[in-house]
Amino acid sequence: MTSPIFALFDPTYFLVIIGLVLSMAASGYVNSTFRKYDQYRSRSGVTGTDAANYILQQSGITDVGVTQISGNLTDNYNGQTKVLSLSQSTANSTSVAAVGVAAHECGHAVQDATNYAPMRLRTAIVPLANIGSSLSLPLIIIGVVLSFNQTLIHIGILLFSLALLFQLVTLPVEFNASHRALKILGEGLTQEEVPMVRKVLTAAALTYVAAALSTFLQLLRLVLLFGGNRDN
Numbered sequence: 575m576t577s578p579i580f581a582l583f584d585p586t587y588f589l590v591i592i593g594l595v596l597s598m599a600a601s602g603y604v605n606s607t608f609r610k611y612d613q614y615r616s617r618s619g620v621t622g623t624d625a626a627n628y629i630l631q632q633s634g635i636t637d638v639g640v641t642q643i644s645g646n647l648t649d650n651y652n653g654q655t656k657v658l659s660l661s662q663s664t665a666n667s668t669s670v671a672a673v674g675v676a677a678h679e680c681g682h683a684v685q686d687a688t689n690y691a692p693m694r695l696r697t698a699i700v701p702l703a704n705i706g707s708s709l710s711l712p713l714i715i716i717g718v719v720l721s722f723n724q725t726l727i728h729i730g731i732l733l734f735s736l737a738l739l740f741q742l743v744t745l746p747v748e749f750n751a752s753h754r755a756l757k758i759l760g761e762g763l764t765q766e767e768v769p770m771v772r773k774v775l776t777a778a779a780l781t782y783v784a785a786a787l788s789t790f791l792q793l794l795r796l797v798l799l800f801g802g803n804r805d806n
């Protein structure tokens with residue numbers, strides 16, 4: 575895209591930097607929150623994998639497999655393959671944080687099983703959002719090169735907004751998964767454990783809010799730079 579050197583003569587680059595800082599702060603916060611509550615062993619003594627298997631079973635979901643993947647906080651649920659992947663730090667840990675993260679991913683499996691509408695919408699938008707993010711900037715650049723071709727530039731900005739739409743639809747999906755997780759886990763957690771799990775899941779949700787804000791700021795920058803009609 576553009577290098578930070580552009581900030582010197584493009585004041586709107588400031589918006590990109592705000593977005594970067596927000597994303598980094600959110601990611602730092604989720605990591606430190608996870609590390610903090612990874613120290614607290616859940617009283618039930620179950621691992622993330624145990625918790626996931628238990629929740630899936632309790633929810634009557636029999637077609638989802640639980641597996642392990644490498645990486646840190648790479649936990650995810652894949653609706654296409656019906657695989658719930660837990661990172662090693664979640665899968666084998668008996669901490670409050672690990673159980674919370676595992677339960678959150680189960681929340682996605684429950685959304686899938688119950689045809690939760692925002693999740694369906696999110697899945698439907700994925701290809702559009704991918705096209706949008708890969709084509710928008712090239713189109714805008716070509717538009718600028720072709721003496722500010724407004725049609726190309728506007729299509730480029732419109733395509734970029736698809737990426738934002740995807741991130742906005744992601745928000746209810748993520749918040750709802752955590753809400754489901756807390757509800758299901760509530761019975762198995764102690765009074766002290768519930769707020770800990772809530773903090774971990776809220777921190778994780780904030781990374782999605784930061785990502786959406788960052789994309790919004792980038793879109794705003796594109797509109798400020800190229801959105802207006804130019805005479806030249």
Ligand SMILES: [Zn+2]
Binds near residue numbers: 679682748751
């Ligand atoms: Zn999630």
